[in-house]
Amino acid sequence: MSHCVWLYHRFPLSFREVEELMLQRGVIVSYETIRRWCAKFGQASANGLRRRRPRPGDKWHPDEVFIKVSGELKYLWRAVDQDGNVLDILVQNRRDKAAARRFFRRLMKKTGAVPRVVVTDRLRSYGAAHREVMPCVQHRQSKYLNNRVENSHQPTRQRERAMKGFRSVGGAQRFLSAFSGISPHFRPRRHQMTAHNYRAEMTIRFAIWEQITGAVGLATTI
Template sequence: MKTNTPPPDYKGYRFPPEIISHAVWLYFRFSLSFRDVEELLAQRRIVVTYETVRQWCFKFGQTYANTLRRRRPRCGDKWHLDEMYLKINGKTHSLWRAVDQDGNVLDILVQSRRNKHAAKRFFRKLLKGLQYIPRVLITDKLKSYGAAKREILPGVEHRQHKGLNNRAENSHQPTRLREKKMRRFKSAKHAQRFLSAFGPIAGQFQPRRHRLSAREYRAILRGRFLVWDEITAVKLIA
């Protein structure tokens, strides 16, 4: 779904959009540190510091992710919700995540609690961003989901069963890998900021490979790279 989104503002940056967008893509698509991206760019004779890469990712990562989210077609009507623990500065936080029946990440929210109020807040964030109501909600047996659902989505079917929610639980695995690579998140704000950009960007380049032939996979990937060039304004400015 295309929208009239203004292109990213690269004014004042010494490097062209091709290099900036490539660095951001490397960082969010693969399990790399800022220093790893610095080294990969150096191999191509592009001399930047890892702090510059960090600034690019913070400045443009969320912008790219928001544009990708706005452009994607409407997701499925069966939502799988789950939460995972994050240890941040010695304190336990919960990462709330929703995916649809096709594995597309709908939204995430980092919160310090797992109670009814936290579940209601996550539901409201989901509904505001997606702007449609699901047909079915699938969760584990955490009582907060049922209490919040009765107030926010009273007419929606709710299935609570541990075995039915594997899709949401499996979607946490990339987060665990990045958390380990980053040696844990520095704050709840840091986790929210990184994961909000990480989900859409990484997901853009991860079609469901096991369901596609090699030819189909390459064709889909080519199309997604064309979309990436468009939203990063590489063709527009180059």
């Protein structure tokens, strides 16, 4: 079970592709079973990983991108700290002041913290919501300062293409909430590490994953 959840959230694969990979390993499981496993255990695994992370940094980078849900444009709001750790995601219909205010309040409630500085692009909704929700927090606006969170959107885009879009707002919220907790765990900054250090880091991360999911002795390579 845990291996199927890992494959689905780590790589841009469909349920049928995960089924085929498991069949190559001699494990017979239907794609519908994999879908149910991911729906049932994905969020619980993501929550377990988040509880093991250190407290979020004091510099937050919120951003929003459009996604298609049943052919309609929606907005995926995401925030990361200065280390690239995903703080929260939220799928909303708009990107106005009310949407930004809701996202800021949700962020502070979920993290239980108030940042030292918030870095956003030049969308005016951020400024209006910031003045209302966290007026004592420093706010920097620039289209050049938010590369940290913009890079964080890339795995979501890969997954969106593999899934050929999302079918409902609730389904997108549930999947992306789990995905944003599991996927970064298996994506260390490979370009900043030697091959030896990368293998050592991944060994540690797979050991943590097995502890979270209760799995023992699973293979760690495809």
